[in-house]
Amino acid sequence: MADYHKMWEGLGMDLATHDQLCAALPPAFEQVFLTQKDRPQGMDYFNMVIAEVHGLRIQELLEHKARGGKIIGSFCIYVPEEIVLALGGIMVGLCAGSEFWVPAGEQVLPRSLCPLIKAGIGAKVSRTCPYFQSVDLVVGENTCDGKKKAWEVLGDIAPTYVMDLPNTKSSAGFALFRRSMADLVAKLEEVTGNRLTFDGLLSAIETVDRKRAVLQRLYETRKAPKVPISGLDMLLASQVAFYDDADRFVSQATALAEECEERIKTGKAIFPGGTKRLLVTGTPIVVPNWKVHKIIETSGAVVVVEENCTGTRYFESRVDKSGASTVEELVDAISHRYFDRIHCACFTPNEGRADDVVRLASEYGADGVVGLNLSFCTTYQVENEKLRKRLQSEGIPFLALETDYASGDEGQLRTRIEAFVESLGR
Numbered sequence: 001m002a003d004y005h006k007m008w009e010g011l012g013m014d015l016a017t018h019d020q021l022c023a024a025l026p027p028a029f030e031q032v033f034l035t036q037k038d039r040p041q042g043m044d045y046f047n048m049v050i051a052e053v054h055g056l057r058i059q060e061l062l063e064h065k066a067r068g069g070k071i072i073g074s075f076c077i078y079v080p081e082e083i084v085l086a087l088g089g090i091m092v093g094l095c096a097g098s099e100f101w102v103p104a105g106e107q108v109l110p111r112s113l114c115p116l117i118k119a120g121i122g123a124k125v126s127r128t129c130p131y132f133q134s135v136d137l138v139v140g141e142n143t144c145d146g147k148k149k150a151w152e153v154l155g156d157i158a159p160t161y162v163m164d165l166p167n168t169k170s171s172a173g174f175a176l177f178r179r180s181m182a183d184l185v186a187k188l189e190e191v192t193g194n195r196l197t198f199d200g201l202l203s204a205i206e207t208v209d210r211k212r213a214v215l216q217r218l219y220e221t222r223k224a225p226k227v228p229i230s231g232l233d234m235l236l237a238s239q240v241a242f243y244d245d246a247d248r249f250v251s252q253a254t255a256l257a258e259e260c261e262e263r264i265k266t267g268k269a270i271f272p273g274g275t276k277r278l279l280v281t282g283t284p285i286v287v288p289n290w291k292v293h294k295i296i297e298t299s300g301a302v303v304v305v306e307e308n309c310t311g312t313r314y315f316e317s318r319v320d321k322s323g324a325s326t327v328e329e330l331v332d333a334i335s336h337r338y339f340d341r342i343h344c345a346c347f348t349p350n351e352g353r354a355d356d357v358v359r360l361a362s363e364y365g366a367d368g369v370v371g372l373n374l375s376f377c378t379t380y381q382v383e384n385e386k387l388r389k390r391l392q393s394e395g396i397p398f399l400a401l402e403t404d405y406a407s408g409d410e411g412q413l414r415t416r417i418e419a420f421v422e423s424l425g426r
C-alpha cells in the first residue's frame, strides 16, 4: 500500500493509533483468507480492496468531495442508497466490525451494548476510521434501543441525522416509514444542495438494482451441490458491496460469478464431498468480522447462504418501479421495497424472517441453520426462540450462538459448532 499518512492527517485522524490498526489487519486477513485452498481468481480484486481499504477508496471519496459531492455514512440497510446516489452522493456502510474500536466505544457507551454499536461509535471517538472522518452526514435510524440512543451520543461528535422508523409492519407503520423517507429526502437535498429528479432517481435505482442482481447471481452459484466458492469469500464480496464504487463492484462481481458458474460446469468444488451445508441467520456481519465463518469452514461445514443484513436481506428484493411516472411514485416504490421486504427483528411481529429462513434453507440445500447473534442484541436473541420452534416444526436442525468480536470464546464456539456439524451426519 502507498503511504497515505498525509491524507489521513488531513482527515484529523489519530495517526499513531491508526498505525496499530493498519498493522493488525494484514496478518489477520492472511490467516483467515489466504490459507483457504482453490479460491477463485476473481477474489484477487476483493483482496486488493481490503488491502487498500483505508487508502485508495478513501482517496476516491475525497476526490468526489473535492468535486462538490457528499459522502453519507449509514449503519443500516433501511437507509436507501438509491436516494443518496440520485442526489450525487456516495453512501458508505460504516464497518463497525472490529474489536479494535470497542474500548473507545466503551468510553462513552455502556459495556452491556452490542459490539457493533460500540465499535461504530468507538471508530469515531478514536478518530481511526477514515470513512467516519470523511462523511458529511451519518444517517442513523430508530431501530434497536441501543442504536437509537447511541445516535444521541454520536450527535455530539459527528453530523448525525436520525430516520424515524416504525415498529410494526402495519398500514400506520408504512405511513410513518413513507413520511420518514420524505423527511430524509428533504435532509439529503439540503446537505447535497441538489434536487431529486425523476431521471436521476430512476438511474440510481437501476444502478443499485444491478449491484443487488449480481449478488443474487453469485449467491445462486452456492446452491450447486458442489459449492464453487467458500462462505468466507462470499461474505467478503458482500461486505465490499457496502462501500465500493457501485459500477466497479458490479463488473468485478460479475467476473467472479462467471468464474463460479464455470466451476459448476466443470464440477470443481471448493470443499470435499459430504461437507455439511449451513445457513447462517441473525445479526449483520460487517468488516472485518469473519470469526464464525472461519470457525464453521474449518469445522467440516460450508456456509451456503446468509439470511442477514449483509446477506440476502440486502439484495433479494428489487424496487418495483413499473408504472411510476413521478419522483413521488418512485420514492413510494423505494419505500415499499425497504419496508415490505426487509425483515428485521426490530419489528414486531416479524414472521417474514422465519419464512425466509425456511425457504432459503430449502433453496440452498442447507443441512442445518446457525442463529448467529451479537452479544446484547436483545431483539434477535428473543426472536431466536420463535425461530427455533419454527425450524423444529420443519425438521431443520438449529444451533443458536451468541458472540462478540473478541477472540476469547473461539475455542468454545469451535467445540459447539463441531458437535453440531457432527450431529448433522447422524
Ligand code: SF4
Binding pocket: 075, 076, 077, 078, 143, 144, 283, 284, 309, 342, 344, 345, 346
Ligand atoms: S439488523 Fe435491523 S437494524 Fe440492523 S442493519 Fe439490519 S435492518 Fe438495520
Ligand code: SF4
Binding pocket: 114, 115, 116, 117, 143, 144, 145, 146, 147, 283, 284, 374, 376, 377, 378, 379, 380
Ligand atoms: S446487532 Fe442488534 S443490537 Fe446491534 S445494532 Fe444490530 S439490531 Fe442493534
